[in-house]
Amino acid sequence: MSGQTDDHAALAFRVRGVRHSFGQTEALRGIDLDVGRGEVLAVTGPSGSGKSTLLHVMAGVFPPDEGSIEYEGADITGLDEAERSDLRLRSFGFVFQFGQLLSDLSAIDNVTIPLLLAGWRRKSALVKARDALEELDVADHRDKRPGELSGGQAQRVAVARALVTEPAALFADEPTGSLDTLAAEKTMDSLLDLVRSRGTTMVIVTHDPRIASYADREAIVRDGAVSFGGGVGNAEGVGNVG
């Protein structure tokens, strides 16, 4: 199995020759990777191998030192900070391990923020945010602040916030890393239902094989290089990438 395909039309992401260093540390040493549109790709590998760095450069958080990343056929590595920020706001959603909700705001206010940033009026943003909380089964907790929620509830609110703008691609970095098995499974089940029904492309960094098993395909990062594992979910992937 390779990480490349010739079918450009079906691709969300096309990563070629990507290298990135932090000082003397070579975090990425030449990554080639395709992600099909609507594909759920798990990125696994040992601690410090470069998984989060790969996610960040693919999501346009910062550009790599070398190589190219195409999103929907357009090279995003040459974009400036403001253009990358605009791309993230318009097209991408993010879920992290913890600490992503604003502690002074209620659950529903946290979920309305991306909509308000995208120019929605407050009234319709609140309706949309409540729908998103319902989809994640946390609408009953909408007036609570993050500190009044369980870890699993808070993480489902964070998923609602990431998906409320219906991003074309979702990036998740150890999204259930702080949860027990049951809460992790409940969060992943809801997340994957939504992502699959909408055809959202998803890149999920995890070291947990149970979480990786939700994906179509697994990219294993070791020492800043990628290889491809079989046996995860539908290993051929959506969009015939594999």
Ligand SMILES: Nc1ncnc2c1ncn2[C@@H]1O[C@H](COP(=O)(O)OP(=O)(O)OP(=O)(O)O)[C@@H](O)[C@H]1O
């Ligand atoms: N901002 C940074 N400054 C300096 N070094 C960094 C920075 N971010 C990452 N690194 C280094 O780059 C390498 C890859 O880090 P990265 O966070 O991508 O790994 P990872 O596979 O996601 O690790 P983990 O599973 O532990 O989160 C590591 O050696 C790390 O120490």
